Amino acid sequence: MDMVPEEFQTSLKRAIDSKTKPVGSLGRIETLAAQLAMIQNSLKPVAERCQLTIFAADHGMARAGVSAYPQDVTRQMVANFLAGGAAANVFSKTLGVEVQVVDCGVAGDPIETAALRSCRIAAGTANAIERPAMNAHQCASALANGRQIGLEGRHHAACFGEMGIGNTSSASLIAAKILGEPVDELVGRGTGLEADGVRRKRTLLESAASRTPAQLTPVEALTEYGGFEIATMAGAMTGAAESGKIVIVDGFIATAAALCARKIFPGCERNFVYAHRSAEAGHKRLLDALNATPLLDLDMRLGEGTGALLAWPLVQAAAAMLRDMASFDSAGVSGPA
Numbered sequence: 001m002d003m004v005p006e007e008f009q010t011s012l013k014r015a016i017d018s019k020t021k022p023v024g025s026l027g028r029i030e031t032l033a034a035q036l037a038m039i040q041n042s043l044k045p046v047a048e049r050c051q052l053t054i055f056a057a058d059h060g061m062a063r064a065g066v067s068a069y070p071q072d073v074t075r076q077m078v079a080n081f082l083a084g085g086a087a088a089n090v091f092s093k094t095l096g097v098e099v100q101v102v103d104c105g106v107a108g109d110p111i112e113t114a115a116l117r118s119c120r121i122a123a124g125t126a127n128a129i130e131r132p133a134m135n136a137h138q139c140a141s142a143l144a145n146g147r148q149i150g151l152e153g154r155h156h157a158a159c160f161g162e163m164g165i166g167n168t169s170s171a172s173l174i175a176a177k178i179l180g181e182p183v184d185e186l187v188g189r190g191t192g193l194e195a196d197g198v199r200r201k202r203t204l205l206e207s208a209a210s211r212t213p214a215q216l217t218p219v220e221a222l223t224e225y226g227g228f229e230i231a232t233m234a235g236a237m238t239g240a241a242e243s244g245k246i247v248i249v250d251g252f253i254a255t256a257a258a259l260c261a262r263k264i265f266p267g268c269e270r271n272f273v274y275a276h277r278s279a280e281a282g283h284k285r286l287l288d289a290l291n292a293t294p295l296l297d298l299d300m301r302l303g304e305g306t307g308a309l310l311a312w313p314l315v316q317a318a319a320a321m322l323r324d325m326a327s328f329d330s331a332g333v334s335g336p337a
């Protein structure tokens, strides 16, 4: 029978404090364990299986020169994911995490292979500097596709990654408009622009931002500034939370999707574990706005879900601590004097 929330909280604190360690000595692993217990409504949380889903799509904006790399890289990296050669693949393999790759709208013809899941909305978004990236129907379809993906599967934790040249621009604009802040402070180097490239990107994004009111709803922000992969990921975060999964939030782009998800489906953020602080300028600001303290800070700025993957062992350790560690009583160890 379910315990009432206060009883559960009391039992949870007692369970963590009764483990054979000085009270509080496992620091944020204890906080994480408590969050996992609340997500699963169990004092014995389980974190055995994890899946990574990589959402790929192209951005009309990429052709305006907001990235250090050409748009073709999105499609080429999809092939690399399918061949197992990307950072996300090798981390997943090391950690025993299953990978699925989803085409949400890569430019060009559909990629015909059974290994790639197709949730294509269109062959890339429109150039959001000049016009809405997508229409309302496309945005709703991407969110619904994502929710379905999030709901599926019996894994305990879901890592969500992305691939889409130009998508740090999309994420900056989406975050700025939802927070009602100037886009300026959310702009960064992305794939590695130098100072003049960042200046150009900032000017282009300010022009894009000037097309619309200072503050937008998440659905409006996604429609205007797009990213089929970001909208699909936002939907997946809601679906995964709805089905009781732990959602491990990756870097800057995934955090922008998480910002959308938590406004679209309030309460889903209970299930969100923020994995790492990306080196992308703007991620810190976004995390601060969400009052989120990520687990890791490794100076990474890749995306693909790589940061989320590296947080998975911490999630596993936290669950194992609460589930399997002996108590002072069970181990016959003396408690505090």
Ligand SMILES: Cc1cc2ncn([C@H]3O[C@H](COP(=O)(O)O)[C@@H](O)[C@H]3O)c2cc1C
Pocket: 066, 067, 068, 069, 073, 077, 162, 163, 164, 165, 166, 167, 168, 169, 189, 190, 191, 192, 302, 303, 304
């Ligand atoms: C080879 C390569 C692999 C990547 N994997 C992820 N990204 C990352 O970089 C892109 C965003 O940066 P920007 O907005 O500057 O284009 C996204 O595709 C993101 O996932 C990559 C980028 C490159 C070049």
Ligand SMILES: O=C(O)c1cccnc1
Pocket: 168, 190, 191, 250, 251, 252, 253, 254, 278, 279, 280, 283, 300, 301, 302, 303, 304
């Ligand atoms: O933090 C991220 O998600 C990120 C940063 C730079 C480029 N791609 C992704």
